[in-house]
Amino acid sequence: MKRLHVHLSVADLPASVRFYAALFGAPPTVAHSDYAKWMLDDPRVNFAISSCGAAPGLDHLGIQVETPDELADAYGRLRAADGPVLEEGRPPAAMHGRKRPGSPIRRAWRGRRS
Known part of the structure; x- marks a missing residue:
């Protein structure tokens, strides 16, 4: 089954984790000091955020296949x-x-x- 992959660069990772955790109704599946990811089934998406030095905004999109x-x-x-x-x-x-x-x-x- 395919899954959409979205990766955003963010300026404030802790604030962004709080926001997306509230939006998705779940904590991140993976969390590090500079990266967090949610593997959601509704909607079916691999949603990631990071504060790795890139300008805030869309880092990349993809389609994950199994x-x-x-x-x-x-x-x-x-x-x-x-x-x-x-x-x-x-x-x-x-x-x-x-x-x-x-x-x-x-x-x-x-x-x-x-």
């Missing part, structure tokens, strides 16, 4: 949409779409090694 069939489907749709692809290693660990000027899409994840 099976080889979902991976092949996402890859085919990205290719059909004429998305530029940078593949890393075999078996594929990730697929990144290079950001085009004016495009909101920065990165599209292809999958991960087990």
Whole structure:
């Protein structure tokens, strides 16, 4: 099953964790001093925030997949949409779409090694 991945850079991580924990009605699934992540099922999203020095705002978006069939489907749709692809290693660990000027899409994840 696919899951949307959203990663935001934030200026104040503790305040942002409090805000999103209240919004989602749950504490982060993973929490570190500079990073927090919620793996939610409703909505089905991997939502992450970090204070790693980037300007506050959208860091990247992606589609997380769990099976080889979902991976092949996402890859085919990205290719059909004429998305530029940078593949890393075999078996594929990730697929990144290079950001085009004016495009909101920065990165599209292809999958991960087990």
